[in-house]
Amino acid sequence: MTISRTSLNAIPLSFASVSVGTPGDPLEEKLKAISSAGFRAIELGFPDLLSFAHSFHKKEIREDDYENLCVAGSEVKKLCERYGLGIMMLQPFSNFEGWEKGSREREDAFARAGGWIRIMRAVGTDMLQVGSSDSPNISADLNVLASDLRELADMLAPHGYRLAYENWCWASHAPTWSLVWEIVKLVDRPNIGLCLDTFQTVGSEYADPCSSSGLIESQGLQQKLENNFRYSLATLSRTVPKEKTYLLQISDAYKPTVPFEDKEIGGLRPRGRWSHDFRPYPFNSRRYTKQCVEMAKAVLGTGSRCWFSVEVFDGGADGKDVGRENRGEMRTFCSGAIASVRTLLDECADS
Numbered sequence: 001m002t003i004s005r006t007s008l009n010a011i012p013l014s015f016a017s018v019s020v021g022t023p024g025d026p027l028e029e030k031l032k033a034i035s036s037a038g039f040r041a042i043e044l045g046f047p048d049l050l051s052f053a054h055s056f057h058k059k060e061i062r063e064d065d066y067e068n069l070c071v072a073g074s075e076v077k078k079l080c081e082r083y084g085l086g087i088m089m090l091q092p093f094s095n096f097e098g099w100e101k102g103s104r105e106r107e108d109a110f111a112r113a114g115g116w117i118r119i120m121r122a123v124g125t126d127m128l129q130v131g132s133s134d135s136p137n138i139s140a141d142l143n144v145l146a147s148d149l150r151e152l153a154d155m156l157a158p159h160g161y162r163l164a165y166e167n168w169c170w171a172s173h174a175p176t177w178s179l180v181w182e183i184v185k186l187v188d189r190p191n192i193g194l195c196l197d198t199f200q201t202v203g204s205e206y207a208d209p210c211s212s213s214g215l216i217e218s219q220g221l222q223q224k225l226e227n228n229f230r231y232s233l234a235t236l237s238r239t240v241p242k243e244k245t246y247l248l249q250i251s252d253a254y255k256p257t258v259p260f261e262d263k264e265i266g267g268l269r270p271r272g273r274w275s276h277d278f279r280p281y282p283f284n285s286r287r288y289t290k291q292c293v294e295m296a297k298a299v300l301g302t303g304s305r306c307w308f309s310v311e312v313f314d315g316g317a318d319g320k321d322v323g324r325e326n327r328g329e330m331r332t333f334c335s336g337a338i339a340s341v342r343t344l345l346d347e348c349a350d351s
Helices: 027-037 046-057 066-082 104-123 142-159 177-187 198-205 222-239 270-277 289-301 330-348
Strands: 013-016 041-045 086-093 127-131 162-166 192-197 245-250 307-310
Touching (some): 027 066, 066 086, 177 198, 177 222, 192 198, 198 222, 245 330, 289 330
Parallel strands (some): 041 086, 127 162, 245 307
């Protein structure tokens, strides 16, 4: 499929609220910066909503205090409207699927789902992002994972809400786009689709923060790795219907200056730690930019012209300075992000 640059002009652009500043920074300042750069909407990060709720109510608000979170959420909706921004999605809903039936964890997961649906109504969004679970004690059976997500999709459906399922490259059982797609097909509901992500796919199928090369070395020669990655993306373009990709999240990655230890630290697996601190917007780090462009081209090759949404966690090449852009530079940071997406679209176009 030929991808013309003109066909890409209508792609709506979004920015994750958690990707500028820190949760402690005023949300209104973030919205001003995102809006001034030219983005049309935000992914509302739960940490930002929680921080805003603390400030708005002038007291600490628990993560499960849905009454006060919804009141605060209504105010967030008004703020977004003031700055000409929609709320494209609420994120990240995690560790939901796969718990044993009757367990406390499963009960909590579905209670959280009900609370987050209330928040969605308050903030005025119709999409919930669910990340593939990284919990170690969940079922590995894709049918079990799909069954839980089917229940969640059915909880969302009466409200006209959608579920965007994302592969997290450090997930326990669904770290790749293809495994998440298999689960979505098993769910078999019209209101579930994919949240694809350049970092997550490059991070699960091409790159490795634990190797000295920054690449997955278990596949042997780099040419084999390249070929396998291209084959995976060609399969995505060929097999995923365009309407089943709800959004593509955009970020690149820094190759760590020192390879990570291949073990869990602070409750996070290596790729989870990498994701938290080493994700600039494209063209800031050239190590994996080519693969990010190829991933975006694969999504566009399905015919999809879904949301392109910047979700970055840029701590610099050493990963130690996350949020540095909040020091009076939020607008500059957001302007750089939208410029990078436009460059990405230029690179994706065949004509």
